[in-house]
Amino acid sequence: MRVQSFLNASYARIDGTYSATQASSTSEKKSTQETTSTELTTSEKALVSRLQARDTTVKAHERAHISAGAGVILSGATFVYQKAPDERLYAIGGEVAIDTSPENEPEATVKKMQLVRSAALAPSDPSPTDYQVAATASMLQMQARLEMARAMQNDLLGKAKEAYQSNNTPEETFFSNYA
Numbered sequence: 001m002r003v004q005s006f007l008n009a010s011y012a013r014i015d016g017t018y019s020a021t022q023a024s025s026t027s028e029k030k031s032t033q034e035t036t037s038t039e040l041t042t043s044e045k046a047l048v049s050r051l052q053a054r055d056t057t058v059k060a061h062e063r064a065h066i067s068a069g070a071g072v073i074l075s076g077a078t079f080v081y082q083k084a085p086d087e088r089l090y091a092i093g094g095e096v097a098i099d100t101s102p103e104n105e106p107e108a109t110v111k112k113m114q115l116v117r118s119a120a121l122a123p124s125d126p127s128p129t130d131y132q133v134a135a136t137a138s139m140l141q142m143q144a145r146l147e148m149a150r151a152m153q154n155d156l157l158g159k160a161k162e163a164y165q166s167n168n169t170p171e172e173t174f175f176s177n178y179a
Helices: 026-039 042-068 106-120 128-167 171-176
Strands: 002-005 011-015 078-083 089-095
Touching: 042 078, 042 089, 042 106, 106 128
Parallel strands: none
Antiparallel strands: 002 011, 011 078, 078 089
């Protein structure tokens, strides 16, 4: 497990899997909860309650990104934790890496950016960063559509020019038949 400190010592960013040092049996957890809950003040209990609610919200938010972004999610959720008065860590923030790089073909880019946009806006309460990722995806999608339109325009102009040239003979040939 890798731990990085933030400005406030009560915040920790934890990447990785469940650590063996954090594991404990159910009976140990229950006894710890019972002794800790009786020692907490009313304001500490309220803080723990708020942190539990925030933890649930944050984890649901990141799960929404992951479930909607199949194929464009680069990694699992990474959370920022805060230690509560009950000595437990609660998620207070999180992030999921989403691949916003354009594809080689404009058609593939359009499809991918639709998926990126839906993954970014999947949670019921998108964050400013989520809106930014969705806007970037929309911009890349518009650029890919513009590239597709220009390619189509060039193709149609090329076909029209070929058709004109094949239907019209050079002037020299036309006049030489009558001279």
